[in-house]
Amino acid sequence: MLLKKLGIPFVAVLAALLVGAGVIKFIGVDPLTAYKSLFMGSLSNKNAIAETLVKTTPLVFTALSYAFAARCGLVNLGAEGQLYIGAIFSTTVAIYLTGLPMIIHLPMAIIAGFVGGGLWGLLAGWLKVRFGAAEVITTIMLNYIATHFLSYLVTGPMIEPPGSFPQTAQAQLSAILPKILPGTRLHAGFLVALLAIVFYYYFLWKTTTGYETRVVGLNPTAAEYAGINPTKNALLAMFIAGGFAGLAGTCEILGIQLRMFQNFSPGYGFDGIAVALLGGGAPVGILIAGILFGILRSGANMMQMLAKVPIAIIYIIQAFVIFFVISSGFFEKVYNKRKLEKIARQGGNKDGNSNSDR
Amino acid sequence: MEILTAIAKFIAADLRTATPLILAGIGLVFSARAGLVNIGVEGMMLVGALSAVAGSWWFGSAMLGTLFAMFTASIIALIFAYLSVTVKADQIVVGTAINILGLGLTTTLARTLFGLNTAPPDVASFEIIAIPGLSKIPFFGQAFFQQNALVYLALILVPIASFIMFKTDIGLKVRAVGEHPKACDTVGINVYLVRYVTILISGLFSGLAGAYVSLGLLSFFTENMIAGRGFMVLAAVVFGKYTPRGVLFAGIIFGAAEAIQFRLQAAGTAIPFQFLLMLPYALTIFALAGFVGKSRGPAAMSKPYDKD
Numbered sequence: 001m002l003l004k005k006l007g008i009p010f011v012a013v014l015a016a017l018l019v020g021a022g023v024i025k026f027i028g029v030d031p032l033t034a035y036k037s038l039f040m041g042s043l044s045n046k047n048a049i050a051e052t053l054v055k056t057t058p059l060v061f062t063a064l065s066y067a068f069a070a071r072c073g074l075v076n077l078g079a080e081g082q083l084y085i086g087a088i089f090s091t092t093v094a095i096y097l098t099g100l101p102m103i104i105h106l107p108m109a110i111i112a113g114f115v116g117g118g119l120w121g122l123l124a125g126w127l128k129v130r131f132g133a134a135e136v137i138t139t140i141m142l143n144y145i146a147t148h149f150l151s152y153l154v155t156g157p158m159i160e161p162p163g164s165f166p167q168t169a170q171a172q173l174s175a176i177l178p179k180i181l182p183g184t185r186l187h188a189g190f191l192v193a194l195l196a197i198v199f200y201y202y203f204l205w206k207t208t209t210g211y212e213t214r215v216v217g218l219n220p221t222a223a224e225y226a227g228i229n230p231t232k233n234a235l236l237a238m239f240i241a242g243g244f245a246g247l248a249g250t251c252e253i254l255g256i257q258l259r260m261f262q263n264f265s266p267g268y269g270f271d272g273i274a275v276a277l278l279g280g281g282a283p284v285g286i287l288i289a290g291i292l293f294g295i296l297r298s299g300a301n302m303m304q305m306l307a308k309v310p311i312a313i314i315y316i317i318q319a320f321v322i323f324f325v326i327s328s329g330f331f332e333k334v335y336n337k338r339k340l341e342k343i344a345r346q347g348g349n350k351d352g353n354s355n356s357d358r
Numbered sequence: 359m360e361i362l363t364a365i366a367k368f369i370a371a372d373l374r375t376a377t378p379l380i381l382a383g384i385g386l387v388f389s390a391r392a393g394l395v396n397i398g399v400e401g402m403m404l405v406g407a408l409s410a411v412a413g414s415w416w417f418g419s420a421m422l423g424t425l426f427a428m429f430t431a432s433i434i435a436l437i438f439a440y441l442s443v444t445v446k447a448d449q450i451v452v453g454t455a456i457n458i459l460g461l462g463l464t465t466t467l468a469r470t471l472f473g474l475n476t477a478p479p480d481v482a483s484f485e486i487i488a489i490p491g492l493s494k495i496p497f498f499g500q501a502f503f504q505q506n507a508l509v510y511l512a513l514i515l516v517p518i519a520s521f522i523m524f525k526t527d528i529g530l531k532v533r534a535v536g537e538h539p540k541a542c543d544t545v546g547i548n549v550y551l552v553r554y555v556t557i558l559i560s561g562l563f564s565g566l567a568g569a570y571v572s573l574g575l576l577s578f579f580t581e582n583m584i585a586g587r588g589f590m591v592l593a594a595v596v597f598g599k600y601t602p603r604g605v606l607f608a609g610i611i612f613g614a615a616e617a618i619q620f621r622l623q624a625a626g627t628a629i630p631f632q633f634l635l636m637l638p639y640a641l642t643i644f645a646l647a648g649f650v651g652k653s654r655g656p657a658a659m660s661k662p663y664d665k666d
Binding site: 140 | 395397437441444445446447448450451452454455456457458459461462463465466467469470581586589592593596630632633635636639640642643646647648655660
């Protein structure tokens with residue numbers, strides 16, 4: 001069973017890399033050279049591995065965001081917007097609260113990011129339970145509202161004095177995530193991501209509320225019969241899902257960028273869906289899938305530099321990973337059906353006369 | 359008189375920004391009415407935008423480039439159809455993957471086709487066609503009748519699509535499949551076929567819309583040039599209550615927000631233009647919540663149909 005669980009994503013990734021190799025060949029580069037530079041750029045030394053984990057961090061958060069909502073039967077396509085609102089909350093705390101020691105300031109900035117993203121998710125949840133507005137659409141719309149709002153803030157109210165560049169001032173030192181591997185960019189945000197995975201596991205599988213959330217996701221009707229309040233669950237699920245995504249923004253700002261500017265996320269929100277899917281919504285699965293996509297993202301730069309393969313090739317690989325993962329269940333079903341038919345036929349032949357009656 | 363000229367210019371600009379939303383929106387109305395959420399429209403438009411420029415470059419004609427764009431976008435649509443209808447995968451996930459694929463494919467291929475750091479090739483784009491007679495009418499002529507062919511096409515297609523959707527047998531079948539696929543199957547309507555065809559239609563129209571962006575608004579391709587217009591199309595379809603006429607209306611409102619934004623930015627006023635840009639998305643949320651008239655999707659929306 002475990003082998004099968006690991007088998008499908010493994011085959012999907014391998015097949016997607018093959019498709020990617022085909023495209024690389026098509027644009028006139030040797031796929032082996034390209035992939036070699038990709039893995040060199042992401043795994044060959046301490047710095048490369050640190051960069052991979054830096055890229056893994058936001059992906060884990062946004063994947064947890066999508067997966068958590070999915071566990072409650074909700075589709076959260078709003079991780080990108082929740083990420084931005086989380087960043088706005090964290091940056092505000094990190095810049096404007098002064099004179100606090102790090103031990104207070106940093107946790108406050110992180111919690112602010114969770115709450116900010118959570119409220120943005122909660123808004124979509126509230127619109128759903130109160131007015132029946134499908135979260136599939138509202139979360140996408142809220143992404144754009146958040147993006148434009150951030151753009152307004154960094155060009156207006158939050159612009160760094162004297163106000164020539166559309167960016168905020170730098171976060172105060174007491175609110176910056178410390179580096180955890182000297183000489184690299186790997187910051188404590190990665191540890192926060194690991195904690196978030198533990199929380200995801202603990203909440204869903206070890207608490208009553210988490211159990212209820214999963215029941216609602218599996219069968220809303222049964223859940224209601226069992227006396228579980230689906231409204232409360234949906235609101236809570238969207239708040240926590242948004243909170244996870246908010247932390248992605250928090251860690252990007254407080255760990256890497258140190259200040260906020262427009263479009264600082266290269267689409268981590270939507271990448272999270274692919275990571276969650278590849279990880280099968282399981283805690284360890286999400287971590288492994290996050291690292292894998294982190295490898296692709298951090299190695300792609302080296303591949304572009306050395307092998308002249310555009311970074312965008314990793315999007316093609318990601319898309320095919322999704323295609324293969326979602327098709328696997330279907331092919332399994334077809335395969336099982338054929339096998340059953342074959343057994344049925346053989347069984348019929350042994351009887352010898354099962355067809356002769358007709 | 360000067361204010362009238364300004365208004366006419368504004369309407370003309372509004373129509374230009376509304377056109378891709380109307381074109382792709384008409385296609386999306388068909389697939390949505392058959393019960394499909396095509397979030398992949400952004401990726402399909404992107405593929406259309408690149409193909410149009412490549413096609414125009416190869417064949418030396420914007421029209422042929424556009425046909426090529428419709429062809430490639432419908433191939434992407436076929437992938438969507440196969441995964442969401444035959445494999446019965448989650449449409450949201452498929453659509454998201456299509457968008458990722460579209461971004462990856464177009465960025466990679468554009469570099470290969472046109473090279474990095476070189477000026478984009480000079481391709482044949484859509485010229486403004488001033489309609490004889492009509493374009494000479496004061497005010498209206500400047501606002502409506504000095505546009506390129508695809509703008510006129512979008513305006514003509516709205517009543518045609520509306521007629522097909524609400525007055526013909528085909529439209530009835532499409533709508534029935536979106537409301538109650540099981541019942542359709544019982545009376546002999548091929549649910550899978552209807553869904554495949556409507557996704558193909560949305561692919562064709564997405565390609566057309568993409569071609570308009572790269573050859574009608576501009577005459578070159580840049581990375582990620584659709585820049586969220588696909589999601590705006592999605593919004594326009596919801597805001598327009600899943601009708602071609604509604605999509606036209608929504609497209610014009612959304613286009614106006616963008617057109618005003620450009621003017622505000624140019625004029626350097628104190629009003630933050632970002633709030634105007636939020637407006638279409640906020641309106642769509644209000645529509646979904648029932649504040650601007652309830653927008654209800656088909657009953658079988660985003661549910662894969664399983665015959666067995």
